[in-house]
Amino acid sequence: MGKPTSPLPGLSGSSSDADAVSLHTQPGDRAYDDDVPELQADDMPPLYSDIEPDTAANAPLLPTLHNPSYVLDVVANDGTHLQQVDANTGAEFFINACLDKNPKTLERQIQLSASKPPRPSVRVLGTHSQTVQEKGKSEKKTITDFDVSVELTPYLFSDAARGKSWTQLRTVENTEKTRRGTVLRKRAPGVKQDIEITSPKPTLAEWCHRYCASHAGVKSFVLRRQVVGFDEEKMKQKLETLVRGTNYRGKVTITFPVRDDYTIVYSDCKANRWRLTPWIVWLCYLSFLWLLTWPFLFFSTKWFEVAVAEWPFSVKEDDGTKRYVSMSEDHIYNLWGRAISRAVLDKRQGTLDQEDLIASQNAPEEPFGAALEGAPGFLRAGINAITAVNRQLGWGGDSW
Numbered sequence: 001m002g003k004p005t006s007p008l009p010g011l012s013g014s015s016s017d018a019d020a021v022s023l024h025t026q027p028g029d030r031a032y033d034d035d036v037p038e039l040q041a042d043d044m045p046p047l048y049s050d051i052e053p054d055t056a057a058n059a060p061l062l063p064t065l066h067n068p069s070y071v072l073d074v075v076a077n078d079g080t081h082l083q084q085v086d087a088n089t090g091a092e093f094f095i096n097a098c099l100d101k102n103p104k105t106l107e108r109q110i111q112l113s114a115s116k117p118p119r120p121s122v123r124v125l126g127t128h129s130q131t132v133q134e135k136g137k138s139e140k141k142t143i144t145d146f147d148v149s150v151e152l153t154p155y156l157f158s159d160a161a162r163g164k165s166w167t168q169l170r171t172v173e174n175t176e177k178t179r180r181g182t183v184l185r186k187r188a189p190g191v192k193q194d195i196e197i198t199s200p201k202p203t204l205a206e207w208c209h210r211y212c213a214s215h216a217g218v219k220s221f222v223l224r225r226q227v228v229g230f231d232e233e234k235m236k237q238k239l240e241t242l243v244r245g246t247n248y249r250g251k252v253t254i255t256f257p258v259r260d261d262y263t264i265v266y267s268d269c270k271a272n273r274w275r276l277t278p279w280i281v282w283l284c285y286l287s288f289l290w291l292l293t294w295p296f297l298f299f300s301t302k303w304f305e306v307a308v309a310e311w312p313f314s315v316k317e318d319d320g321t322k323r324y325v326s327m328s329e330d331h332i333y334n335l336w337g338r339a340i341s342r343a344v345l346d347k348r349q350g351t352l353d354q355e356d357l358i359a360s361q362n363a364p365e366e367p368f369g370a371a372l373e374g375a376p377g378f379l380r381a382g383i384n385a386i387t388a389v390n391r392q393l394g395w396g397g398d399s400w
Helices: 097-101 103-114 204-213 232-244 270-275 278-286 290-300 329-345 354-362 377-393
Strands: 082-085 092-095 119-134 137-151 157-159 168-171 180-182 218-228 251-255 262-266 301-312 314-316 322-324 349-351
Touching: 097 103, 097 204, 103 168, 103 204, 103 218, 103 262, 103 301, 119 232, 119 329, 137 329, 168 204, 204 218, 204 301, 218 270, 232 251, 232 329, 270 278, 270 290, 278 290, 290 301, 329 354
Parallel strands: 092 262, 137 349, 218 301
Antiparallel strands: 082 092, 119 137, 119 251, 168 301, 180 301, 218 262, 314 322
């Protein structure tokens, strides 16, 4: 059948104050100093492996953390319910008959799904080209020197433990080009380019009623979670300068991937169940049946891409200044800069966590700290000497 995660366009547009629904707390006054204090080991939350249950009667109670369920009970307890999560993108798929028939249930599920945060991150990738000899032929290969990521999800919350944020759920503007129960993207009827001559845009409740009332055999209701108010270009420039500061001469690629940014409700029909059945999907790929099934799904599916959950990283005040829900880009850079620099020199591949933060504060000048723990002194000195020379003479350049 078609791909389970068909590409969906960005649903851009300004938020409407009259239509937006706040899912958490409203923005409050929150200020930070320009300088971030040095972190100590006691400043970071403990690792889960460090927390052992205490069964003593007088044991202190651990704080209650925000651990919600993002599926309605009436949906989760339905025997016909089908739910999948794409392992690569984190996109979530629902098939449930009650979501096709009851607009109020669909609206409550979309509101609940909107309270689930997207998972943005920053990825720092370093590669260089190298010519190798294979079977008597010269072949040019791309070598990955480091591939480091830092998750930015915690900075979308004003209080992560209690799940407090500035999230708002809105519907698309009439001037936005999107699929409104259609196959192709278009603006609302009566709208030409940015000139709106129609009635106010439909609310979420109205769109849910339209979806449930649609007679289309194959249809889908889409919620997109957007991260707004984050200056990617500023962070990109800072991180590239940081990497180049290690005298790295390869290609530096800095991206900001986002996971868990879609929830898609499919109508309960055979075509939609087949498109989410792995063995049927693979059969279509291997037998090239996708040449027939993909056009069928494309032209038969009516998409309602009309709901957007905005997760602000910051908001603009009337005077043009920014107010941050948690930390500014400068604070995040100051917090993670040493750990990223250390990981780059260590040629790490993976996502950094609180252990890396603590290690970068306790021993910021010694790379390969974890790998060399307990190693003989001469080995540690040799590794550190090589790293120092690489920083002076350059490393990671293309070789021919």
